[in-house]
Amino acid sequence: MNPRLRWRKFVSNFMLTMTGCCALVAVSVLFFILGYLVYNGGISINWNFFTKLPAPVGETGGGMANAIVGSAKLLLVATLIGVPIGFLGAIYLAEFSGSKVAFVVRYAADLLNGAPSIVIGMFAFALVVHPFKQFSTLAGGFALGIMMIPITLRSTEQFLLAVPRTLREGAMALGASKWKTIQTVIVPAAYRGILTAILLAFARVAGETAPLIFTALGNQYWSHGWTEPTASLPVMIYNYALSPYDDWHRQAWAAGLVLLALILIINIVARAILSRGISVPRA
Amino acid sequence: MKRITAILLMTFGLGAFFAARAVLSITGAGATFPYPMYSKWFEEYHKKDANIEINYQSIGSGGGIKQVTEGTVDFGASDGPMNDDQLKAYQDKHGFPILHFPTVLGADVPTYNIPGVTAELNFTQEAIAGIFLGKITKWNDPAIAGANKGVNLPANDIIVVHRSDGSGTTYIWTDYLSKISEEWKSKVGKGASVNWPVGLGGKGNEAVAGLVKQTPNAFGYVELIYAIQNKMPYGRVKNSSGDFIKADLASVTAAAAGAAKNMPDDFRVSITDAPGKTAYPISSFTWLLIPTKFSDAAKRDAIKGFVKWMLADGQNYTEALSYAKLPKEVIAKETKALDAIQ
Amino acid sequence: MSTSSTILPSAGPVAGSRSFFGRLREGDEIVRLITFLFAASVVLITLLLVFELWQGSVLARHKFGFAFFRTSVWDPVFEQFGGLPFIFGTLVTSAVSLLIAVPLGIGAAIFLAELAPARVSDTLEFFIDLLAAVPSVIYGVLGVFIVVPLMRVYIQPALKNTLGFLPLFRGPAYGIGFLTAGVVLAIMVIPYIISVSREVLLSVPRDQREAALALGSTRWESTWKVVVPFARTGIMGSIFLALARALGETMAVTMVIGNTPAISASLFSPGYSIAAVIANEYAEASGELYTQSLVELGLVLFLLTFILNGLARILILTTSQRGSGMGNA
Numbered sequence: 041m042n043p044r045l046r047w048r049k050f051v052s053n054f055m056l057t058m059t060g061c062c063a064l065v066a067v068s069v070l071f072f073i074l075g076y077l078v079y080n081g082g083i084s085i086n087w088n089f090f091t092k093l094p095a096p097v098g099e100t101g102g103g104m105a106n107a108i109v110g111s112a113k114l115l116l117v118a119t120l121i122g123v124p125i126g127f128l129g130a131i132y133l134a135e136f137s138g139s140k141v142a143f144v145v146r147y148a149a150d151l152l153n154g155a156p157s158i159v160i161g162m163f164a165f166a167l168v169v170h171p172f173k174q175f176s177t178l179a180g181g182f183a184l185g186i187m188m189i190p191i192t193l194r195s196t197e198q199f200l201l202a203v204p205r206t207l208r209e210g211a212m213a214l215g216a217s218k219w220k221t222i223q224t225v226i227v228p229a230a231y232r233g234i235l236t237a238i239l240l241a242f243a244r245v246a247g248e249t250a251p252l253i254f255t256a257l258g259n260q261y262w263s264h265g266w267t268e269p270t271a272s273l274p275v276m277i278y279n280y281a282l283s284p285y286d287d288w289h290r291q292a293w294a295a296g297l298v299l300l301a302l303i304l305i306i307n308i309v310a311r312a313i314l315s316r317g318i319s320v321p322r323a
Numbered sequence: 324m325k326r327i328t329a330i331l332l333m334t335f336g337l338g339a340f341f342a343a344r345a346v347l348s349i350t351g352a353g354a355t356f357p358y359p360m361y362s363k364w365f366e367e368y369h370k371k372d373a374n375i376e377i378n379y380q381s382i383g384s385g386g387g388i389k390q391v392t393e394g395t396v397d398f399g400a401s402d403g404p405m406n407d408d409q410l411k412a413y414q415d416k417h418g419f420p421i422l423h424f425p426t427v428l429g430a431d432v433p434t435y436n437i438p439g440v441t442a443e444l445n446f447t448q449e450a451i452a453g454i455f456l457g458k459i460t461k462w463n464d465p466a467i468a469g470a471n472k473g474v475n476l477p478a479n480d481i482i483v484v485h486r487s488d489g490s491g492t493t494y495i496w497t498d499y500l501s502k503i504s505e506e507w508k509s510k511v512g513k514g515a516s517v518n519w520p521v522g523l524g525g526k527g528n529e530a531v532a533g534l535v536k537q538t539p540n541a542f543g544y545v546e547l548i549y550a551i552q553n554k555m556p557y558g559r560v561k562n563s564s565g566d567f568i569k570a571d572l573a574s575v576t577a578a579a580a581g582a583a584k585n586m587p588d589d590f591r592v593s594i595t596d597a598p599g600k601t602a603y604p605i606s607s608f609t610w611l612l613i614p615t616k617f618s619d620a621a622k623r624d625a626i627k628g629f630v631k632w633m634l635a636d637g638q639n640y641t642e643a644l645s646y647a648k649l650p651k652e653v654i655a656k657e658t659k660a661l662d663a664i665q
Numbered sequence: 666m667s668t669s670s671t672i673l674p675s676a677g678p679v680a681g682s683r684s685f686f687g688r689l690r691e692g693d694e695i696v697r698l699i700t701f702l703f704a705a706s707v708v709l710i711t712l713l714l715v716f717e718l719w720q721g722s723v724l725a726r727h728k729f730g731f732a733f734f735r736t737s738v739w740d741p742v743f744e745q746f747g748g749l750p751f752i753f754g755t756l757v758t759s760a761v762s763l764l765i766a767v768p769l770g771i772g773a774a775i776f777l778a779e780l781a782p783a784r785v786s787d788t789l790e791f792f793i794d795l796l797a798a799v800p801s802v803i804y805g806v807l808g809v810f811i812v813v814p815l816m817r818v819y820i821q822p823a824l825k826n827t828l829g830f831l832p833l834f835r836g837p838a839y840g841i842g843f844l845t846a847g848v849v850l851a852i853m854v855i856p857y858i859i860s861v862s863r864e865v866l867l868s869v870p871r872d873q874r875e876a877a878l879a880l881g882s883t884r885w886e887s888t889w890k891v892v893v894p895f896a897r898t899g900i901m902g903s904i905f906l907a908l909a910r911a912l913g914e915t916m917a918v919t920m921v922i923g924n925t926p927a928i929s930a931s932l933f934s935p936g937y938s939i940a941a942v943i944a945n946e947y948a949e950a951s952g953e954l955y956t957q958s959l960v961e962l963g964l965v966l967f968l969l970t971f972i973l974n975g976l977a978r979i980l981i982l983t984t985s986q987r988g989s990g991m992g993n994a
Contacts, residue, residue: 489949524924
């Protein structure tokens with residue numbers, strides 16, 4: 041084996057080990073965070089948490105039942121706003137648009153993504169709360185939905201574009217229209233990535249606090265319908281974590297864990313329900 | 324696709340299900356300082372009348388003023404009274420005035436973390452102003468040591484901690500500093516947010532408490548309740564009569580008592596550096612901001628009913644949570660002022 | 666290695682030469698219109714947001730003009746507002762976070778996509794995705810209780826002792842400050858980089874890798890010189906996402922940055938960022954000039970994002986390989 045080859049092999053092994061180290065560092069930090077959250081949340085979860093409304097300060101036995109339902113409602117509205125715009129917009133960018141239009145739309149999406157969540161909250165306040173003089177679940181869902189758009193759009197577009205040209209050409213050669221190709225070939229091929237994109241966006245907004253403070257406000261009681269202020273898990277975590285009461289600290293950890301578990305469950309359920317079995321085999 | 328639609332329809336249905344209830348929902352927002360008290364009060368009131376749900380959110384005193392002026396909440400709450408401009412803005416926007424109703428009293432305390440020092444320190448007015456202006460930089464400075472004979476203060480740099488978010492707590496603290504220090508008044512002034520000459524900023528009472536606890540040689544200010552809950556050492560402050568007073572229910576009530584006699588009709592009064600031998604100098608009222616006209620008669624009656632209850636039975640709950648009661652004269656005056664709300 | 670983009674010679678009515686009505690009949694025109702509307706709505710929303718920010722900061726802009734970018738005084742009582750410390754803080758913390766997260770993230774993504782067995786890779790990816798769901802408040806709390814003491818007691822003194830001759834690592838070690846905020850941000854954005862980069866790397870066609878190996882390259886060479894460049898735009902996209910998140914992150918940053926409008930060469934110094942100051946002061950800001958100055962800061966952040974995105978795009982355009990499978994910025 042000549043020296044040059046030996047060197048190249050050495051570099052190869054070294055660099056690959058380094059990537060392993062990177063993965064190790066990243067994963068262990070992340071595992072640590074998850075573990076910390078699971079531990080602190082786990083010891084604080086009890087039946088009350090899921091069934092009771094918040095108790096006044098200093099009293100134990102309260103729970104976050106209304107916050108759990110509130111978060112679910114907010115995320116539903118957000119998904120209904122963010123996913124269609126992001127997904128369909130991405131289809132336009134990947135399949136139909138010219139490069140100039142695509143450039144503008146992508147740039148706009150990146151700008152939107154970089155807006156501080158609190159600015160989005162201010163925006164939703166001006167658009168939805170101020171005209172109707174009412175803090176509401178709809179306003180909160182609107183703010184969160186806007187935040188979902190850029191992540192969904194950009195990531196979905198990337199995965200649509202990653203579908204190999206050969207698949208597209210094959211469909212075209214068989215005489216399929218553009219829409220048919222998208223529907224039956226491209227989207228299913230990129231399906232895994234698209235789902236990742238949507239779930240990533242969903243996970244991101246599920247934990248956002250700042251936009252909700254100016255839109256959904258908060259509520260100690262049940263929020264009726266869609267036009268009343270509502271409690272939500274992130275805002276409760278924020279209020280409780282920054283308080284001086286131990287019981288509230290414990291509840292904040294529990295809320296963090298429940299939030300995470302909720303995302304997890306939705307992740308699993310979404311992949312299971314929407315799985316159609318078609319995906320490009322791993323390269 | 325069909326599955327997704329079915330699931331969506333079901334969830335929408337469930338969401339709307341919660342809509343049908345004959346309950347009166349009132350929303351208020353504002354000061355964080357009295358939040359523990361208000362949450363207890365509104366809960367107790369709800370127990371009395373299960374059809375009234377008063378939802379109070381602590382978004383900050385300024386937030387309370389803003390939102391009640393916008394009309395997005397039914398009432399507001401603030402640790403610092405609305406100034407004339409804000410009152411005028413409200414009047415201009417709605418066509419009728421808004422009233423202040425004091426609810427409880429609270430105090431800011433100076434808290435510190437000095438390695439090796441467990442004693443309760445005395446702070447003169449010059450000391451506090453000097454530290455926050457950045458002119459007194461070491462713990463063993465004569466201004467501090469002079470009031471604490473017998474305590475071995477180290478020659479370490481003082482690390483000042485203040486609030487980074489706009490807050491009523493800061494308003495009270497800077498209001499006090501403006502009264503006792505001309506230099507502070509002209510250089511920095513009073514407000515919910517100021518341009519601090521020195522120091523680190525923490526978001527919320529809890530962050531300041533946390534920073535002080537974790538950082539050796541730190542000096543900051545927090546609300547009395549937070550100091551008690553976090554078991555933090557806090558010092559005595561020299562009042563206008565020259566005595567070093569520790570903040571507690573009695574000394575805070577004493578500060579209010581002096582003001583009660585000369586309480587203006589609109590209840591907007593500052594009681595920092597109040598006269599009185601046992602008065603704690605960094606005390607303050609906190610107010611509910613209630614409009615004088617309500618379009619919804621049910622809401623108006625509910626709120627008036629609550630304030631009446633708060634002034635009577637409600638005052639019995641304050642001490643358990645370390646808030647000082649209102650002086651009797653103030654209560655009587657407020658009960659009369661309620662009639663102005665139609 | 667990739668198919669060329671020449672158009673096949675047309676042999677009769679083939680895709681590309683349908684008439685308008687042909688497209689309409691097959692539903693393509695409608696689909697194009699609908700998806701265009703949705704894509705356009707993204708631009709519309711962004712423009713509306715900028716418009717609201719512009720309108721909402723008119724007083725401040727007229728009063729301060731361009732001095733807003735140069736002055737450092739932030740005084741709500743005497744109504745003097747300058748945005749420089751916040752711009753500085755935002756840039757510094759984002760830079761630090763990317764410097765940490767990008768190498769680690771790409772390295773980890775390469776490992777997960779190329780080397781790790783499929784089940785291990787999928788399981789780890791699952792957990793990493795989950796981390797994107799952790800509320801930023803929790804990152805902030807963890808930052809305060811774990812990262813800050815670590816910094817103050819171990820890491821900052823260690824950096825001072827070894828690299829203290831650099832102006833970057835001077836000054837008292839409070840634990841909070843630019844460096845800590847950068848580290849916390851790095852932890853928050855790494856899942857995005859790993860997640861998206863890994864997916865993109867996985868979607869690189871097998872034949873690319875095999876061709877490289879067949880030509881005698883080592884495993885690393887085929888990865889670094891063939892697969893990664895092929896996935897270049899996707900990886901860049903993930904870095905954009907991460908940058909955007911870092912620029913706009915509010916809660917976690919405000920809990921560990923020290924909230925002091927200071928400009929300093931030292932990473933140990935406490936500082937402030939645009940998102941943090943808006944979060945801290947907006948709800949309580951009284952007075953039109955104060956509120957509008959905060960809104961102007963939001964507008965400035967938009968401008969920053971605009972410029973940074975533009976610079977990054979120029980970078981891609983000037984260095985991207987021709988003929989790679991995904992040539993879109």
